[in-house]
Amino acid sequence: xxxxxxxxxxxxxxxxxxxxxxxxxxxxxxxxxxxxxxxxxxxxxxxxxxxxxxxxxxxxxxxxxxxxxxxxxxxxxxxxxxxxxxxxxxxxxxxxxxxxxxxxxxxxxxxxxxxxxxxxxxxxxxxxxxxxxxxxxxxxxxxxxxxxxxxxxxxxxxxxxxxxxxxxxxxxxxxxxxxxxxxxxxxxxxxxxxxxxxxxxxxxxxxxxxxxxxxxxxxxxxxxxxxxxxxxxxxxxxxxxxxxxxxxxxxxxxxxxxxxxxxxxxxxxxxxxxxxxxxxxxxxxxxxxxxxxxxxxxxxxxxxxxxxxxxxxxxxxxxxxxxxxxxxxxxxxxxxxxxxxxxxxx
Ligand SMILES: Cc1cc2nc3c(=O)[nH]c(=O)nc-3n(C[C@H](O)[C@H](O)[C@H](O)COP(=O)(O)O)c2cc1C
Numbered sequence: 001x002x003x004x005x006x007x008x009x010x011x012x013x014x015x016x017x018x019x020x021x022x023x024x025x026x027x028x029x030x031x032x033x034x035x036x037x038x039x040x041x042x043x044x045x046x047x048x049x050x051x052x053x054x055x056x057x058x059x060x061x062x063x064x065x066x067x068x069x070x071x072x073x074x075x076x077x078x079x080x081x082x083x084x085x086x087x088x089x090x091x092x093x094x095x096x097x098x099x100x101x102x103x104x105x106x107x108x109x110x111x112x113x114x115x116x117x118x119x120x121x122x123x124x125x126x127x128x129x130x131x132x133x134x135x136x137x138x139x140x141x142x143x144x145x146x147x148x149x150x151x152x153x154x155x156x157x158x159x160x161x162x163x164x165x166x167x168x169x170x171x172x173x174x175x176x177x178x179x180x181x182x183x184x185x186x187x188x189x190x191x192x193x194x195x196x197x198x199x200x201x202x203x204x205x206x207x208x209x210x211x212x213x214x215x216x217x218x219x220x221x222x223x224x225x226x227x228x229x230x231x232x233x234x235x236x237x238x239x240x241x242x243x244x245x246x247x248x249x250x251x252x253x254x255x256x257x258x259x260x261x262x263x264x265x266x267x268x269x270x271x272x273x274x275x276x277x278x279x280x281x282x283x284x285x286x287x288x289x290x291x292x293x294x295x296x297x298x299x300x301x302x303x304x305x306x307x308x309x310x311x312x313x314x315x316x317x318x319x320x321x322x323x324x325x326x327x328x329x330x331x332x333x334x335x336x337x338x339x340x341x342x343x344x345x346x
Pocket of ligand 1: 047096097098118119120121123210211212213271273274275297298299300302305306309
């Protein structure tokens with residue numbers, strides 16, 4: 001239904017994204033996209049690059065007078081730090097990055113040719129596309145939020161800040177866990193009918209596609225493994241006018257690969273940033289002798305920003321699943337199909 005492609009190097013001219021399948025008739029304000037791009041740039045522990053960039057989108061197709069035409073939407077975000085041709089050669093791969101595997105795979109002589117595209121700078125495109133999907137979902141009251149739950153094992157706001165400050169002082173990096181919550185999702189997005197159409201696998205895949213994410217949980221997640229079934233499954237109730245509902249939501253809003261009408265709740269773990277100011281052991285790819293890993297300008301902690309990117313990844317998956325269920329070429333048709341469905345199930 002919905003698909004997108006991104007292009008662009010971290011220090012190239014721009015990052016570009018094309019979104020295909022967004023219906024006609026959706027009101028898109030660039031300000032709302034820019035607001036999301038700004039959120040991605042924030043968070044305690046960000047590096048110097050985020051002080052240089054002022055990410056702003058330009059929509060270069062698919063829109064007339066701020067209304068979608070149903071044709072592909074092309075979004076362009078310029079890199080202020082356009083310097084790809086001037087940057088120094090990278091010859092010692094950083095553990096934890098695509099550097100070594102990418103350089104061997106593509107046969108490059110400069111590891112920069114890997115890291116320019118492997119860099120999470122590309123997540124600016126995910127967020128731009130996600131912002132458009134959020135605007136679409138908003139037409140149906142669906143809202144997506146994220147928050148940081150822990151940093152380096154610390155759960156209080158103060159503790160998290162201390163952990164990042166410690167990492168800055170010791171020239172280290174730190175990861176953490178964030179939560180994504182989606183509210184007012186209707187019953188019936190996704191299906192058990194094929195493994196690749198399950199909503200849980202699609203959401204987990206979307207979040208896992210973000211660089212540095214190493215685990216995703218849905219609802220109770222790994223805690224399910226420690227409980228009896230009677231303790232965890234969410235009993236079903238019905239009230240006239242309100243329809244079916246649950247008093248608990250351990251399933252995180254998805255059963256059998258289908259949204260069940262409760263909030264969708266996801267947790268994800270972001271590993272510590274791999275670029276270290278005190279670099280780990282590595283190998284010089286020219287001499288093949290021991291060397292310290294390359295040090296690049298880098299963030300120290302990005303769990304907050306990763307949560308924003310994950311919201312966007314989820315927005316894309318949910319908009320896609322929504323369009324699958326309530327297919328239509330114009331927003332008007334989709335709203336009609338949605339109303340008819342709600343009338344049937346309540
Ligand atoms: C928003 C965001 C910003 C990031 N910034 C950096 C960074 O400045 N330096 C760095 O080494 N890694 C950064 N990362 C993480 C790397 O991109 C990621 O660890 C690396 O590409 C390896 O990917 P993998 O861990 O998924 O294998 C960032 C990730 C995200 C989501």
